[in-house]
Amino acid sequence: MDKLKAYDTPFYLYDLDLLNASLSACKTQADRFGYHVHYAMKANTNDMVLREIVKAGFGADCVSGNEVKKAFQSGFDPKAIVFAGVGKSDKEITDALEIGIGRFNVESVQELEVLNELAAKYNAIAEVNIRINPNVKSYTHANITTGLNENKFGVSAEDIQEIIQLTENLKHIKLGGLHFHIGSQITRMEAFKNLCLRVNEINENCKQYGWKPDVLNLGGGLGIDYVNPKDNPHADFQLYFETINGLLEADQDQEIHFELGRSLVGQCGQLITKVLYEKLGKTKDFLIVDAGMTELMRPALYQAQHFIENLSSEAAEQNYDVVGPICESTDCFGKEMPLPKSKRGDLLAIYSAGAYGESMANAYNLRAQNPSAYIINGKVVRP
Ligand SMILES: Cc1ncc(COP(=O)(O)O)c(C=O)c1O
Numbered sequence: 001m002d003k004l005k006a007y008d009t010p011f012y013l014y015d016l017d018l019l020n021a022s023l024s025a026c027k028t029q030a031d032r033f034g035y036h037v038h039y040a041m042k043a044n045t046n047d048m049v050l051r052e053i054v055k056a057g058f059g060a061d062c063v064s065g066n067e068v069k070k071a072f073q074s075g076f077d078p079k080a081i082v083f084a085g086v087g088k089s090d091k092e093i094t095d096a097l098e099i100g101i102g103r104f105n106v107e108s109v110q111e112l113e114v115l116n117e118l119a120a121k122y123n124a125i126a127e128v129n130i131r132i133n134p135n136v137k138s139y140t141h142a143n144i145t146t147g148l149n150e151n152k153f154g155v156s157a158e159d160i161q162e163i164i165q166l167t168e169n170l171k172h173i174k175l176g177g178l179h180f181h182i183g184s185q186i187t188r189m190e191a192f193k194n195l196c197l198r199v200n201e202i203n204e205n206c207k208q209y210g211w212k213p214d215v216l217n218l219g220g221g222l223g224i225d226y227v228n229p230k231d232n233p234h235a236d237f238q239l240y241f242e243t244i245n246g247l248l249e250a251d252q253d254q255e256i257h258f259e260l261g262r263s264l265v266g267q268c269g270q271l272i273t274k275v276l277y278e279k280l281g282k283t284k285d286f287l288i289v290d291a292g293m294t295e296l297m298r299p300a301l302y303q304a305q306h307f308i309e310n311l312s313s314e315a316a317e318q319n320y321d322v323v324g325p326i327c328e329s330t331d332c333f334g335k336e337m338p339l340p341k342s343k344r345g346d347l348l349a350i351y352s353a354g355a356y357g358e359s360m361a362n363a364y365n366l367r368a369q370n371p372s373a374y375i376i377n378g379k380v381v382r383p
């Protein structure tokens, strides 16, 4: 705590011990079934966090040229890098071909044709998974579903036969497998069960059309506990992989891949912020803190609620709206939150901020970001 007080706030605090526990829990469970896990870089690209993930032996799932480059520079095996995204630019595709990534997760016929042309210029063969939009409900916030017909991602399962035929004439494309991703922060296993049933059906159809996918990539989406992060410091990987193993029908020679982001890194990060003012209002009381939606935009974007703890006070609780300094009314971390009576200078920890926190931070209002701190072997350090 004294160490934390010495740093300029707000800043991210990553518990690398907790991260490693989460990585190891995931790996242990995935290995039981021979599953391959790629880390979804978009969740967090902090260098120290990435270093642990590379060490733990995960692949990387990227959604931009810069993520691909960063994955490569961070030491991920190029063959274990996959590149998804509905709008890959020519430059991003060419750079990825140059790096020699393992797979492109292709999201449209148009992209397939462009990829073929660019690979031809490059005298390369691009290995692809076709992303299918399976039209499966994910029971999550409407803004983060990705596998419904109304979403922009992937191609319809009905088009797969045509795509198989088309790729026979695309000499610089090697059709590898199938890719799916139905959404994020999914806590109901029912969604993954429905996905498996749909994958079984589509996999079977592909075989009937004369093509057996070598990879079935089920994407990511496994959720974490934002309400009780202390009780559930990582996701239930055992339940997740067992659920999938119980329903997915794949042949021995078909590899099963995943792209997990939040479930690996979500609980290892906290946003540490200082109370600037306790502002007692007419109808409600506010804690005005020095972090805002610029550091953590999930509450403003998805009405997400992160557990908040006052690290400096154990006084009796009262309700506060915890708000940031940004000139937006959505710059609010929570309304009527029970917290100990707080004062100027108190430190607050906003939990479960390891995923889609720092990676979505921005400079609105010309805000600057402070360096992150880390817990390593139980000690707080800031390199
Ligand atoms: C294609 C794709 N794969 C993987 C992920 C990672 O998802 P999550 O962080 O929910 O595991 C996402 C994000 O939703 C995604 O869009």
Ligand SMILES: N[C@@H](CCCC[NH3+])C(=O)O
Binding pocket: 042, 144, 184, 185, 298, 302, 355, 356
């Ligand atoms: N950024 C979102 C999830 C979207 C993941 C990317 N498809 C979040 O914070 O919950």
